[in-house]
Amino acid sequence: MTEPSNTIIPVTAASEPLIAAKGLGKEFYARSMFRSAVTVRAVSDVTLSVGRGEIVGLVGESGSGKSTIGRMLMGLIPPTSGDVTFDGAALGKTRGSALRRMRRRMQMIFQDPYSSLDPRRSIGAQIADGMQIHGLVDASETKWRVGQFLEEVGLPAEAARRHPHEFSGGQRQRISIARALSTEPEFIVADEPVSALDVSIQAQIVRLLHDLGRKRSLSILFISHDLAVVRSLCDRVVVLYLGRIMEEGPAREVFLNPQHPYTRALISSAPSLDAEQRKNRILLKGDPPSPVNPPSGCVFRTRCMHAIPACATAVPALEKRAEGHYAACIRPEVASTSP
Known part of the structure; x- marks a missing residue:
C-alpha cells in the first residue's frame, strides 16, 4: 500500500499517558418477553492509553464496542471490570468536587451534531x-x-x-x-465525528481537529470506521473486533505492515481506484458472531482463513511484532501471507 499524497502530518505525541484503561470490560444484561436474561459482552479485557497531545484512532466494524469504550473512558458508563485512570487519578474512585474538576478536563464530540x-x-x-x-x-x-x-x-x-x-x-x-x-479540556473523545458529513466537509473537520490538537496539545480518541481518515489523522491505531483488541501500533506501521488477519481484511476492504488492490480484496466469510455467545479462544477465528484448531483453545495475547506494534494472533507467520 502506497502512502497517500494528501496525508496530514500527525501530531507528535509525548509518551506519558494522560488517560489509560487497564483490563477494561463491559457487560450489558438484556431481558426479553420470551426469553430469560442474557449477558452481552460488549468489551473484554481492553488495555489502552492516550498520551498527552496524541491522537489515537479506534477502528472496527459496527458493534465491535468502540463507542462503549469511549463512554467508559469519559466516565459516562461504569466498566464491569478493569479501571480507568486520568492524569494518575482513578476515574471510578473520584467523587464530588474532584470529579467535577476532572470532568471539565474531558469532553466528547458526538456523531450526529443535530x-x-x-x-x-x-x-x-x-x-x-x-x-x-x-x-x-x-x-x-x-x-x-x-x-x-x-x-x-x-x-x-x-x-x-x-x-x-x-x-x-x-x-x-x-x-x-x-x-x-x-x-x-485536555482529552476529547470524538465518536464518529465525520461519518454523517459529505466527503468534502469531512476533510475540513479532520483538518480542524488536527490543527486544534497541535495548537492546544489535545489528547484525542478518534473513533471511526473510515480507515482513510484514521490513517491521515492519527498517531496510533487500535483495531477492535467483538470487544477485543486485535492489533495496536503506530498508524503508518499498521497500515503499511498489518500483522493481524482482521486488520489486513479491514484495510483491503477500503474503497480504492487501484484495480490491482480491488482484485486482491479480502472477503471475510459470514457475519460477526453475537456478543451474547462469542467464540472461544480467538474471537476472530470463525471468520479467519488462517484459523487452526489451536485458535479455539486460548485467547491470544497482544505480542510485540515491532517497536510499539502489537498483534493478538498465535500465527505470526500469516502476517505476510497472501490471501
Missing part, C-alpha cells in the same frame, strides 16, 4: 453552558469568549445568536467542537 444540540436554544447559550457550570468566566466575558471559540472553529462570532436548524451539518459539527473546547 441530535446533540438543543434545537430550542441559541448555539451561543449552549457553548456558554460549560464555562458557566465550571465558573471559568465572569458573566461580562461570556459573550466575548463564545465568539472566540466560534472563530477558532471557523464560524463568525455573530453566529452565536442563531439556532442549530439554521446551520448545515458541517457547521453544526463545528459548533459541537466549539462547545467541547469551551471548558478548555
